[in-house]
Amino acid sequence: MKPYHLVVPLAGRGQRMIDGGYPFPKPMLLAGHQSILEWSMQSIDTTECEVTFVVRRDHVCHFAIDALLRKHYGQDVGIVVSDGDTGGSVASVCLAKATIADDRPLVVFCPDVTFTPKYVPRPEHFEEDGYLLTFKANSPNYSYVLHDQDGYVERTAEKLVISDNASVGIYAFRSGRLFLELAEAALSKPPAYGKEYYVCPLYNEAIARGGRVVSEGVDKLYVMGTPEELGFFETVIWPYLMPRRFVLCSDHSGFAVKERARELLLANQVPVLDVGCWSPRDCDYGDYVAEAVVAAQRYPGTFVLGFCRSGQGVNIAASKHQGVRAALVPDEQYAELAIRHNAANFFSIPAGRMSDARLARVLAILQSETFDGGRHQNRLMKIQGEVPDATTRHSDDAQRLVHRPLHPRGAHEPALRGRAPRASEGLPRPAPLPRAGR
Numbered sequence: 281m282k283p284y285h286l287v288v289p290l291a292g293r294g295q296r297m298i299d300g301g302y303p304f305p306k307p308m309l310l311a312g313h314q315s316i317l318e319w320s321m322q323s324i325d326t327t328e329c330e331v332t333f334v335v336r337r338d339h340v341c342h343f344a345i346d347a348l349l350r351k352h353y354g355q356d357v358g359i360v361v362s363d364g365d366t367g368g369s370v371a372s373v374c375l376a377k378a379t380i381a382d383d384r385p386l387v388v389f390c391p392d393v394t395f396t397p398k399y400v401p402r403p404e405h406f407e408e409d410g411y412l413l414t415f416k417a418n419s420p421n422y423s424y425v426l427h428d429q430d431g432y433v434e435r436t437a438e439k440l441v442i443s444d445n446a447s448v449g450i451y452a453f454r455s456g457r458l459f460l461e462l463a464e465a466a467l468s469k470p471p472a473y474g475k476e477y478y479v480c481p482l483y484n485e486a487i488a489r490g491g492r493v494v495s496e497g498v499d500k501l502y503v504m505g506t507p508e509e510l511g512f513f514e515t516v517i518w519p520y521l522m523p524r525r526f527v528l529c530s531d532h533s534g535f536a537v538k539e540r541a542r543e544l545l546l547a548n549q550v551p552v553l554d555v556g557c558w559s560p561r562d563c564d565y566g567d568y569v570a571e572a573v574v575a576a577q578r579y580p581g582t583f584v585l586g587f588c589r590s591g592q593g594v595n596i597a598a599s600k601h602q603g604v605r606a607a608l609v610p611d612e613q614y615a616e617l618a619i620r621h622n623a624a625n626f627f628s629i630p631a632g633r634m635s636d637a638r639l640a641r642v643l644a645i646l647q648s649e650t651f652d653g654g655r656h657q658n659r660l661m662k663i664q665g666e667v668p669d670a671t672t673r674h675s676d677d678a679q680r681l682v683h684r685p686l687h688p689r690g691a692h693e694p695a696l697r698g699r700a701p702r703a704s705e706g707l708p709r710p711a712p713l714p715r716a717g718r
Contacts, residue, residue: 284401285379285386285456286329289372290317290345291336291362300507305339306392308348309510312518316504318352320391324450325400329387332358332379334372368476370463380456388459388479390449392505395498395653399450408432409454409491410483415501415654417446423480425495433493436480438473444655448498451479462486502653512661516623520650522581525551529572529594530631531565532557534587537631537639541585544643553582569597573604576625583646584626591630598626605660610634615642619649621656 294306302309307317331353339345346359358379366372369390373380380386385406395415405411410433414425418441426442428434435442453459462482471477483493502517503509526545530538535557545552555571557563565588576582584604586594591608598606606626607618610633618624627646634642651657 282328282330283384284329285384286324286326286331286389286401287334287373287376287380287386288321288331288389288391289334289366289369290339290391291334291366291372291375292369293336293365296506297510302507305336305343305345306505308343308345311504311510311513312521316510317391319394319502319504320389321353323393323395323398324387324389325398326353328401330358330379330384332360332376334360334362334366334375337361337363368471369479370466370477370482373479374460374463374467377460381460383455383457386453386456386459388451388453390451390479392509393449393501393503395448395501397499399498401452405452406454408494409458409486410493411452412480412483412493412495413448413450414445414495414497415448416444416497417441417655417658418444419446419655419658421658422446423478425480425483425493427495431494433483433487433495435487436483438478438481445495445497446654447480448501451482458486500650500652500654502651503657508661509657512657512664516660517651517653517657519581519583519625520619520623524647525579525582526553526646527572527575527579527582527584528552528554528587529565529568529584530557530587531568531589531593532560532562533589534565534594534629534631535560537629537634538585538587540636541587541629541639541643544640548647550647553579565593566597569594570601573598573601573626577603585646586626586628587631588628589630589632591628595626595628598628609642609646611638612641612645615645616649619646620652623651623656623660 290307292306297306297309307315309316311319333349335345340361349357349359358376360375362372362375366375369388373388385401387401399413412425420439420441423436423438423446424440424442425436425445425447426434459482462485465485466477466482472481487493502513504513528538528542542552542554553575555575556568569586572584572586576584584598586598588594591610595606595608598604604626605622605624606628607614607622607624609615609618609627610630615627618627629642
C-alpha cells in the first residue's frame, strides 16, 4: 500500500473548450506535442501515490478516456466514473470516497496547469491540516490565499484577489478522512462561489475548526484552462520548451557581432539561419529584420537575434511586425528578464557595447532560460487582447479573440482540433533550418 492518496478530478464538462470548437475532453486536448493532462501530470511525482482519476461516463463511452489514462499511468490506477455533472471538484473527489476514507494523507490535483519545480509529496506536507502550492498572480480568475503574520494561511477566497498568492491547484490534506469531513460540511450548504464547489475554500472550514494550513510557492506556472490560455501556451510558451533555434540579422554596424554570435551558436551545435547583412557596408536594418521575421514564422520554436550599433534600430523595426515581442538586450540581466517576464521572441542586441565575453554569456541565457508564466502570462494576454477578464472568461458565450503569433500553428491547427491525442514521444525533432550561406 502506498503512503499517499492522489485524486485527479476530470469530471468537468469543459464547456468553454466545447464553445471554442474543441471536440475532445479538455484533459485530452493537445497542447503542442502532448496533451494538457500530460503537461499537468509531469508536474507531480506520483511514485508514492495511489492514483485515482474521476471521469465522466460520456468521456469514457465516446473518447475512451479510461483506456488512455491506464495507458499513460498504469493499469492499476483507479478510475471512478461520474454519470453526469458533479457540481464541482469537491463533489467529484467525494465520488472516490470508498478509496480515500482512511487516515492516509490526500492530495487533490485539479489539472489544467503545468509548473516547476515538480511537486513531490513528503511527510512534512501533511503535518498540518492543509498544504497547498501557490504562484504570484493578480487576476480574479483564480483562487487566492491570505497569510497571517506567522506565515500560516488565514483564509482563502475564490475568484477574489485578497493577496498576490494564487492557488496552483495542488491541495493536500492531513488525511482523506479529514477531506471528506470538510467536504460534507461544504456540500450541506449552497455553493459559496457561483454554482460549483471548489476545493480551495475547504481550508476556511479547517481553519475555523482550529486547524492550520500552510503554503509554498512554485517558480514557474503555465495555465491551459481556456481556449485563450491554450492558444497562448502553444504560440508563446511552447516554443520556449522546445529545442531552441535562432535566425540572425543585422545592419552594417552589427555585422561583426552577428558573425561572432553565429560562430558561438554553431560551436554549441545550435541551429542557425543567417539572413544577413553580409558585409560591413552601409545598409538598412529594416530590410533584414523583415526577412528574419518571415524566416522565423516558417520554423516554429525559432527566435530572432538582431544586431545594430545601439540595438534600438532593429528593436523599432521588429516591433512593427505582428506577433513580434521585441526586447532590447544590452546585458545578461536584460536577457534573462526579456524571457522570464516578457517571453520575447526577438532579441535586439547593441553591438556597440557587446564584448565577446558578454555576448557568450547573453547567448547562453537566451538558449536556456524559460518564461515564468503566472502573472506574466496574464499581463501578456491582456496586451494581446486575449480576454483575461474574469466575467468574460467564465461566460459560456464569450467572444473568442484571435491571437496572431510569430509562431503560428499553420498546418498543425487541424491536428489540435480534430485528432485524438497520442502517447508522448518527447520533444519533437525540429525541422532542419536551411544552411547559412553567403
